[in-house]
Amino acid sequence: xxxxxxIVLGLALLLGTETRARAQAGGSPEQARRAFExxxxxxxxxxxxxxxxxxxxxARIKATPGVRFHEGYCxxxxxxxxxxxxxxxxxxxxxxxxxxxDVLSAVRARLEPLAPRxxxxxxxxxxxxAEVRVDGIATTKxxxxxxxxxxxxxxxxxxxxxxxVRVTAKEGATETVVLELEPIAKPQPVAAQAAAPAPxxxxxxxxxxxxxxxRSIALTVVVTGGALVLAGAGxxxxxxxxxxxxxxxxxxxxxxxxxxxxxxxxxxDALALAGFVGAAGLGALAIVLWSSxxxxxxxxxxxxxxxxxx
Numbered sequence: 001x002x003x004x005x006x007i008v009l010g011l012a013l014l015l016g017t018e019t020r021a022r023a024q025a026g027g028s029p030e031q032a033r034r035a036f037e038x039x040x041x042x043x044x045x046x047x048x049x050x051x052x053x054x055x056x057x058x059a060r061i062k063a064t065p066g067v068r069f070h071e072g073y074c075x076x077x078x079x080x081x082x083x084x085x086x087x088x089x090x091x092x093x094x095x096x097x098x099x100x101x102d103v104l105s106a107v108r109a110r111l112e113p114l115a116p117r118x119x120x121x122x123x124x125x126x127x128x129x130a131e132v133r134v135d136g137i138a139t140t141k142x143x144x145x146x147x148x149x150x151x152x153x154x155x156x157x158x159x160x161x162x163x164x165v166r167v168t169a170k171e172g173a174t175e176t177v178v179l180e181l182e183p184i185a186k187p188q189p190v191a192a193q194a195a196a197p198a199p200x201x202x203x204x205x206x207x208x209x210x211x212x213x214x215r216s217i218a219l220t221v222v223v224t225g226g227a228l229v230l231a232g233a234g235x236x237x238x239x240x241x242x243x244x245x246x247x248x249x250x251x252x253x254x255x256x257x258x259x260x261x262x263x264x265x266x267x268x269d270a271l272a273l274a275g276f277v278g279a280a281g282l283g284a285l286a287i288v289l290w291s292s293x294x295x296x297x298x299x300x301x302x303x304x305x306x307x308x309x310x
Contacts, residue, residue, distance in 0.1 A: 027061035036067060043070065048077040065095040065103045073110065081118045081171070082145035088114065118145050119169035123153060125179045130157035132179070143174075155179040159186075220286060227282030234275020 039054035052074035059067045068091035075084035088111040095104040121144045125132055133154045134144050148171045154164035160181035167175050244264045 027057075029062065032058045032061035035061070036070075039070060039074075043074060046077075048074040052078070063094070065091050065098060065100050065107070068094060069103065069107050069110075072107075076110065076114060080147050081114065082147050085111065085114055085118050085145060117172050119148055119171060120144065120174040121146055121151065121153065121167065121169065122174055122176045123179070124176065125155050126181065127157055127160070130155045130160070130179070130181055153177045153179065155181060157181050159184055224282075224286040227279045227286050229279075230275045230282060231279030232275075234272045234277075234279055237269075237271035237275055 035054045035058040039051045039058065042048075042051035042054060052071060055067055055071045055074065059071065068087055072084045072087035072091055075081075075087055088107055091107045092104060092111060094100075095107055121134065123132055123134075123139075123142055123144060132139055134146065135151050146169045148169055150166055150168050152164060152166050154162065156162045161184055163179050163181055165177060165179065167177055169175055
């Protein structure tokens, strides 16, 4: 294998130094040739990291199929399999475009066995429009080549909570990474609170109402009692007057004068009339007193209370 690599490297060196094209900005063909030769020398010493730097310097001036091939080889030797495969594919394209059959053969000899070894990440993200980054590099591919080892896959989308996972890629394996971004709960809009009305002038305190003086219920009772007593006296006098009248009628038949009996009847009649009149007056006053009292009904729980004022 070492002999095969040396032959390939030698062939690429010849191809790299054969082309004398106009230099790109930042270097000359002579500088590109010198960088390439130094890279080959370092590669032979197995100092692949340093050699890779020199090959890249040469590629910035003039990217030939041979330079790309050596870049891919150094990447492969340092374990960067995904980058090595990409670089080999670039070298293959250039060799095919420039009809470099021998370089094309050498590239394919490295590319074909390497392809199945390169790990891949099959990324499934929801929503579809989410931005995906693998190790910080944005990608739109559903399947991404990576080097063996641990990688970070992150996704972000508008109105979704970002998500990231770490996954270990193994040589020759395809790891499926699923990222489902949860919607961010939007805060509910705060309802505009109605402005409190400006405090107006303080209302003048209403003076306490003076309750009208309560009439003593005793007066009402006395008046009512007086009306009853007078009514009773009037009735009594009326009865006595009637009885006296009957007695006078019997006795006057044998007497010459019955004036004294008539006086008694008149007296009792007068007393009866006075009693009825007085009873009527006091009765009317009692009705007024009883009906003038303020009465109200109040409730407290299940109790009903009747209160009044006389």
